[in-house]
Amino acid sequence: MTTHQHVLGIMTRGRGTQEITDSVATVVHDSGLVTGLCHVFVQHTSCSLMITENADPDVRRDLETVMVRLAPDGDPAYRHDLEGPDDMAAHVRTVLTDTGLTVPVGGGRLLLGTWQGIYLWEHRTRGATRSVVVTVMG
Amino acid sequence: MTTHQHVLGIMTRGRGTQEITDSVATVVHDSGLVTGLCHVFVQHTSCSLMITENADPDVRRDLETVMVRLAPDGDPAYRHDLEGPDDMAAHVRTVLTDTGLTVPVGGGRLLLGTWQGIYLWEHRTRGATRSVVVTVMG
Amino acid sequence: MTTHQHVLGIMTRGRGTQEITDSVATVVHDSGLVTGLCHVFVQHTSCSLMITENADPDVRRDLETVMVRLAPDGDPAYRHDLEGPDDMAAHVRTVLTDTGLTVPVGGGRLLLGTWQGIYLWEHRTRGATRSVVVTVMG
Numbered sequence: 001m002t003t004h005q006h007v008l009g010i011m012t013r014g015r016g017t018q019e020i021t022d023s024v025a026t027v028v029h030d031s032g033l034v035t036g037l038c039h040v041f042v043q044h045t046s047c048s049l050m051i052t053e054n055a056d057p058d059v060r061r062d063l064e065t066v067m068v069r070l071a072p073d074g075d076p077a078y079r080h081d082l083e084g085p086d087d088m089a090a091h092v093r094t095v096l097t098d099t100g101l102t103v104p105v106g107g108g109r110l111l112l113g114t115w116q117g118i119y120l121w122e123h124r125t126r127g128a129t130r131s132v133v134v135t136v137m138g
Numbered sequence: 139m140t141t142h143q144h145v146l147g148i149m150t151r152g153r154g155t156q157e158i159t160d161s162v163a164t165v166v167h168d169s170g171l172v173t174g175l176c177h178v179f180v181q182h183t184s185c186s187l188m189i190t191e192n193a194d195p196d197v198r199r200d201l202e203t204v205m206v207r208l209a210p211d212g213d214p215a216y217r218h219d220l221e222g223p224d225d226m227a228a229h230v231r232t233v234l235t236d237t238g239l240t241v242p243v244g245g246g247r248l249l250l251g252t253w254q255g256i257y258l259w260e261h262r263t264r265g266a267t268r269s270v271v272v273t274v275m276g
Numbered sequence: 277m278t279t280h281q282h283v284l285g286i287m288t289r290g291r292g293t294q295e296i297t298d299s300v301a302t303v304v305h306d307s308g309l310v311t312g313l314c315h316v317f318v319q320h321t322s323c324s325l326m327i328t329e330n331a332d333p334d335v336r337r338d339l340e341t342v343m344v345r346l347a348p349d350g351d352p353a354y355r356h357d358l359e360g361p362d363d364m365a366a367h368v369r370t371v372l373t374d375t376g377l378t379v380p381v382g383g384g385r386l387l388l389g390t391w392q393g394i395y396l397w398e399h400r401t402r403g404a405t406r407s408v409v410v411t412v413m414g
Contacts, residue, residue, distance in 0.1 A: 001277040002277075003277070003311050003312050003414045005311055005380065005382055037313075039313055039378055039380060041378070041379065041380050041387070042389075043387065043388065043389030043392065044389050044391070044392070045327070045328050045329040045335075045389070045391055045392055046329075070342075070346065071342065077338070077341050078334075078338045078341070079334040079337060079338055080332050080334040080335045080337075080338050082332070088335065088338050091328055091329055091335050091338070091339065092338070092339060092342050094328070095326055095328055095339060095373060096372060096373075099327045099377075099392075100327075100377065100378050100379065102378060131389065133380045133382070133387050135311075135312070135313055135380045137312065137313060137413070137414065
């Protein structure tokens, strides 16, 4: 059994999703692991990870629409607004989705379904460089 | 340390929850693992996994009621509706719950609390055969 | 590779969040693990785990406000209300957040970002003693 760890630095371009499946798959490939687990983790509280449908971009667009409803920007009920109207909304969106994801590895590759992609979801309106820690174990 | 992996094929009967605790526990038992982790993963984007109360079926019924509100079928705001009014709603429900779950293993069994059950939650109105990858490591 | 497991008993003081980062970090430190994963799991269905901003307490206050909206206490649509108006709301809040969390370990410590804290979120209005299973592997 071995553990491999690699940190990806991902530049986001403001609110929206960015597929990172290939970057994560490369870490798995380079580790040489055949069977085990791959854990992905963002070291931030205003962006998150998500596995969703990778075929029709309208799915991610609709997920954005839903999140705007569940966690509206500039909600007058928020007390935390130091960094602007998207600040608290970004924390809520992160809590409702995932800071970390684990995907099984089998036959040397991520065992994702055909229509599953791994996405980094930036929740701030301004982009940033995001640290994503990938740990492969088995 | 060893890794065991087993794929369960679970037939769903349309929207609703189905307990899979026993199937997962059998994989743990068969692996012979004493202490470690058990990871469960669905290879789909329109069904999900959930740990919730296993005693009163009204809990899952009420969770269904809540999800219908948070992600209504046939919402006119959705652009993605290729497979019907439950298509996009199923993706939203999946993102708000879990594609993967990890449960600790101790003393050779899943360390679930007395009232915790693991459920596969089908979000499409029509049933399907769902692949659930169980990875046991420790 | 080794696995260490430790159960924390955490007393909650009713609905609200309680930081447990230091308790989890101590388990990691005591395990001697250098690189791997740390998994945290609550054995209950009416409290949950969350990683969120650890600087401004208003963030957790606002998250409380959002949860009250998404899962109101005493909602007349709920059928499950055996233990009072907060009973079903607590199950919903748990499902929308996390029963288990995995954090990478590197250089012998939790690889959390500067502003990330691990919180136990009690969703019942009355406090309880909560079992949190910490498993460290690598």
